[in-house]
Amino acid sequence: MIAVFWAAYVMLGAGALLTLVRLARGPSLLDRVVATDVLLVIISAGLAVYAALQRDPTVVPVLVVVSLLAFVGSVSVARYIGGMLLTSGGDGQDVGLPLADEERIARGAEEERR
Amino acid sequence: MSAGGRAVGTDPGGEGLAHQLKHQVPLMLWLVFVWMLLWGTWSWANLISGSVVALAVTVLLPLPPVIGGARVHPVGLAVFVGYFFVDLVRSAALVAWQTLRPGGIGNSAIIQVQMRTDSDLLLTIVAESLTLVPGSVVIDMDRERRTLSLHILHVRDLADVESRRAAVLAEEERVVRAFGSPDEIAALAHAPGEAPVATGRRTP
Amino acid sequence: MSDVDSVRDVVAVVLLLAGAFLCLTAGLGLVRFHDVLTRMHAGTKPQVLGILLIMIGGAIRLEGWSATWMLLLVAVFQMLTAPVSAHMISRVAYRRRHVRRDLLLVDELRTGEAADRLYRGDEPADAPPEEPATALEESRRDEGTLPPA
Incomplete structure (x- = not known):
């Protein structure tokens, strides 16, 4: 049975590590927001798995806090980034902000097709 | 989102606090319930303190009332919930497979779907349930034209796009059959473009 | 403590493993997918189904109603809040053009x-x-x- 427990923890840990990779590599702020959101979900999932496997309900209130924190965090960052949109140019791209990475790649691909 | 519509109807004059409270009672019951769940035990002290907190929240941070409210049709609700969970499991498995398979994901698509219902509450439920199911996220919504814009994770070809659009409309139909008024259920029979406008269940 | 002896426990452990597996695929999807919107899909999956499975598994294993209710509350919170934050982020992502348009089959919003x-x-x-x-x-x-x- 111990092997099964380890399997659960290893999967959660690997998921969290991969999320950290995305958090570090970015490239945009929104990628990091998504990654942080998923990281918090994985943390709360890990806490719940620990509580369930050890039959130890002491960490359960922490889950409530973490799940609400994830929501408040990602919404406030999304609103913050939305606030930076106030001066958008003709094509919706923000004035003075760097071109989105995805847009750059997409434009490059369009150029190549021509 | 007309600018002029804001002042109208948030407080339909004269009835004041009592009228507002009537709209807020379900919300207050829900808040008290959540308070009890957070404390984890039932006791009179929890009930009283929860009521005080709920009253403070609803009075200090008021929400606009949802016009019309919800009617619940038990059969429709059961169908909606059943389909929702089947969809949830099936598309979660599909998305998990797309993350694992060697080829990675193929093309995505952004589609716009013309909805038939004109109620804020029903549109919210449709959008929430569509976003909850993995593989589709509601990006934008045009309330005036009643269109939802969705990002679909994986589509094979244009026929697939059309089948996803039909799936969205089917989801809408299930939601309306679960929570809609008779008028709205009747409106489902019309084609998306020509449904009668202004059933008036819009939150001002 | 960490014993598994009845059918109930086996069901709970299977649910926990399935939830943990969804968390793993979420991390994998975050790394492998191309743009913010598709990574968003990878993110909503454990947020909804993974948490749901793990909370049900936990509710089966833990004794005492207090913990069970709280786990259900977490699942309900997640299902209410996950679409809201996903929608807000994806809306901003589309407007900031964090979209690989070359990989879109159709784009009817544009x-x-x-x-x-x-x-x-x-x-x-x-x-x-x-x-x-x-x-x-x-x-x-x-x-x-x-x-x-």
């Missing part, structure tokens, strides 16, 4: 850029544009329904 003038960012849905009349006129001009000034 009809014109007129909408950007009326709803510019992530303001609350009931916020009017700052100068509604002017903004509406300008966007009509962009669409071509009004002659240019």
Whole structure:
């Protein structure tokens, strides 16, 4: 049975590590927001798995806090980034902000097709 | 989102606090319930303190009332919930497979779907349930034209796009059959473009 | 303590493992997918189904109603809040053009850029544009329904 427990923890840990990779590599702020959101979900999932496997309900209130924190965090960052949109140019791209990475790649691909 | 519509109807004059409270009672019951769940035990002290907190929240941070409210049709609700969970499991498995398979994901698509219902509450439920199911996220919504814009994770070809659009409309139909008024259920029979406008269940 | 002896426990452990597996695929999807919107899909999966499975598994294993209710509350919170944050982030992502347009089969939202003038960012849905009349006129001009000034 111990092997099964380890399997659960290893999967959660690997998921969290991969999320950290995305958090570090970015490239945009929104990628990091998504990654942080998923990281918090994985943390709360890990806490719940620990509580369930050890039959130890002491960490359960922490889950409530973490799940609400994830929501408040990602919404406030999304609103913050939305606030930076106030001066958008003709094509919706923000004035003075760097071109989105995805847009750059997409434009490059369009150029190549021509 | 007309600018002029804001002042109208948030407080339909004269009835004041009592009228507002009537709209807020379900919300207050829900808040008290959540308070009890957070404390984890039932006791009179929890009930009283929860009521005080709920009253403070609803009075200090008021929400606009949802016009019309919800009617619940038990059969429709059961169908909606059943389909929702089947969809949830099936598309979660599909998305998990797309993350694992060697080829990675193929093309995505952004589609716009013309909805038939004109109620804020029903549109919210449709959008929430569509976003909850993995593989589709509601990006934008045009309330005036009643269109939802969705990002679909994986589509094979244009026929697939059309089948996803039909799936969205089917989801809408299930939601309306679960929570809609008779008028709205009747409106489902019309084609998306020509449904009668202004059933008036819009939150001002 | 960490014993598994009945059918109930086996069911719970299977649910926990399935949830943990979904968390793993979420991390994998975050690394492998191309743009913010597709990574968003990878993220919503453990947020909804993974948490649901793990909470049900936990509720089966833990004794005492207090913990069970709280786990269910967490699942309900997640299902209420996950779509909201996913929607807000993906909306901003689309407007900031964090989209690999070359990988989109169809893009029906990109009809014109007129909408950007009326709803510019992530303001609350009931916020009017700052100068509604002017903004509406300008966007009509962009669409071509009004002659240019």
